[in-house]
Amino acid sequence: MFIEPSPHASAQSPKPLEESFPNAALAWRTLGISTISLTLAFSVWFMWSAIPVHLNKIGFNLSRLQLFWLTSTPIILGSLLRIPYSLTVSIFGSRRSYAVVTFLLLLPCIATGFAVVNPSTPFWVLLLCAALTGIAGANFATSMGVVSLWFPKQAQGTALGINGLGNLGVTVAQFTVPIVIGFSLLGTTKEISSNASSTSPIYLENASIVWIPFILLCSAAIWFGTVDFPMQPRTLTSQLMAGKRLHTWVLSTLYFLTFGCFVAMGASLPLIIKEVFINAPGGAPNPLFFAPWAAAIATLMRPLGGWLADKVGAGFVTSIAIATMALGGFALTAFLAPDSFTGFFATIMVICAASGLGNGSVFKIIPHVLPEDTAAAIGIVSCIGAFGGFFPPLLLGWTMNQFASPSFAYLGMAVFALLCLGINAWFYLRASSPTRC
Numbered sequence: 322m323f324i325e326p327s328p329h330a331s332a333q334s335p336k337p338l339e340e341s342f343p344n345a346a347l348a349w350r351t352l353g354i355s356t357i358s359l360t361l362a363f364s365v366w367f368m369w370s371a372i373p374v375h376l377n378k379i380g381f382n383l384s385r386l387q388l389f390w391l392t393s394t395p396i397i398l399g400s401l402l403r404i405p406y407s408l409t410v411s412i413f414g415s416r417r418s419y420a421v422v423t424f425l426l427l428l429p430c431i432a433t434g435f436a437v438v439n440p441s442t443p444f445w446v447l448l449l450c451a452a453l454t455g456i457a458g459a460n461f462a463t464s465m466g467v468v469s470l471w472f473p474k475q476a477q478g479t480a481l482g483i484n485g486l487g488n489l490g491v492t493v494a495q496f497t498v499p500i501v502i503g504f505s506l507l508g509t510t511k512e513i514s515s516n517a518s519s520t521s522p523i524y525l526e527n528a529s530i531v532w533i534p535f536i537l538l539c540s541a542a543i544w545f546g547t548v549d550f551p552m553q554p555r556t557l558t559s560q561l562m563a564g565k566r567l568h569t570w571v572l573s574t575l576y577f578l579t580f581g582c583f584v585a586m587g588a589s590l591p592l593i594i595k596e597v598f599i600n601a602p603g604g605a606p607n608p609l610f611f612a613p614w615a616a617a618i619a620t621l622m623r624p625l626g627g628w629l630a631d632k633v634g635a636g637f638v639t640s641i642a643i644a645t646m647a648l649g650g651f652a653l654t655a656f657l658a659p660d661s662f663t664g665f666f667a668t669i670m671v672i673c674a675a676s677g678l679g680n681g682s683v684f685k686i687i688p689h690v691l692p693e694d695t696a697a698a699i700g701i702v703s704c705i706g707a708f709g710g711f712f713p714p715l716l717l718g719w720t721m722n723q724f725a726s727p728s729f730a731y732l733g734m735a736v737f738a739l740l741c742l743g744i745n746a747w748f749y750l751r752a753s754s755p756t757r758c
Contacts, residue, residue: 356484370495430529481681482627482684489616489620491620569691570705593721595608630682631685647738
């Protein structure tokens with residue numbers, strides 16, 4: 322049985338009192354360190370969006386569906402672990418928990434480096450390494466939970482939006498991987514023999530080991546540059562109360578759409594561009610050049626979404642974002658011919674910009690309707706939202722296999738966006754709603 326927020330949490334005040342902000346300098350320093358560390362975490366999380374494009378070039382023999390599985394699998398652990406990762410903040414402290422989960426990013430980087438260097442590595446080992454990379458995605462919940470502690474309510478939309486710039490790690494990974502795999506980072510003279518379609522050696526292990534020194538630096542920055550937020554540790558039972566709140570699941574549904582779209586585009590777009598537009602006039606577009614821009618525009622729009630939510634209302638901004646995503650999903654089906662890449666890519670950019678706007682505004686709603694369960698709610702909402710990035714790439718891969726087109730997948734996403742538009746309007750935009758914001 323769901324428990325509604327208390328009347329105090331949902332009451333609307335025409336002139337809300339602003340909270341004091343006594344530790345502003347420390348809060349902004351924590352935000353800066355957190356944003357950089359979260360960018361690194363997303364870079365590690367999404368290195369597997371760039372790696373599969375090169376696997377068959379260096380001697381692997383993987384099917385189209387296997388490649389889509391490798392791009393989707395990191396989402397699983399990155400989703401499931403967000404709930405416990407968010408709880409660690411109040412159990413172990415903001416500084417200690419964030420430093421430890423950042424240091425643990427070494428595990429998937431080392432494992433992936435060993436796995437991709439040998440083309441005889443079984444598919445199940447690659448899948449396991451991709452899954453382990455998911456721990457990097459879980460860092461999001463810890464990071465957002467830490468930042469939310471330090472900022473007053475009137476600035477949380479802006480602060481969480483700025484911290485969300487860490488999503489730019491998707492773009493960083495997709496731009497960095499193609500560069501670093503072209504030369505040996507470890508000084509070795511061993512070259513991975515490539516097939517006939519590749520004219521130069523590929524050092525694919527660099528896609529993971531390049532992040533190791535930055536992991537060590539960010540872990541040290543968190544440990545020495547931040548402090549634990551003064552708070553009483555909360556029990557696991559008390560934090561799981563957020564799972565009984567109706568708004569936790571309403572917001573999870575909205576975030577499943579907005580953040581899931583961002584994750585899905587970041588993970589699957591390189592393969593979609595490669596498969597759909599391989600016969601484009603003048604030659605196929607380079608997927609690892611175009612795909613990162615979609616993730617970048619979504620990331621850059623996230624702080625704007627949080628800021629606008631602070632200024633004009635989160636419910637209104639979320640409605641605009643979701644409506645744009647729905648229209649974009651329907652429009653994509655008109656741009657799937659080999660000669661329609663320009664229209665396809667422009668529509669993708671609009672959809673991703675809208676998803677970034679919605680990411681920022683949805684996170685503004687969480688502390689508004691769940692003020693006593695914000696950190697725990699962030700874990701649940703971000704967990705469900707991340708799963709929104711797991712299913713679309715698989716759906717896209719299936720429709721590509723069945724129909725040689727992603728059209729039906731995009732139509733399904735657009736219909737789901739219309740459903741979310743109605744949900745948001747009922748709870749957070751409707752004038753008579755007690756939780757209008």
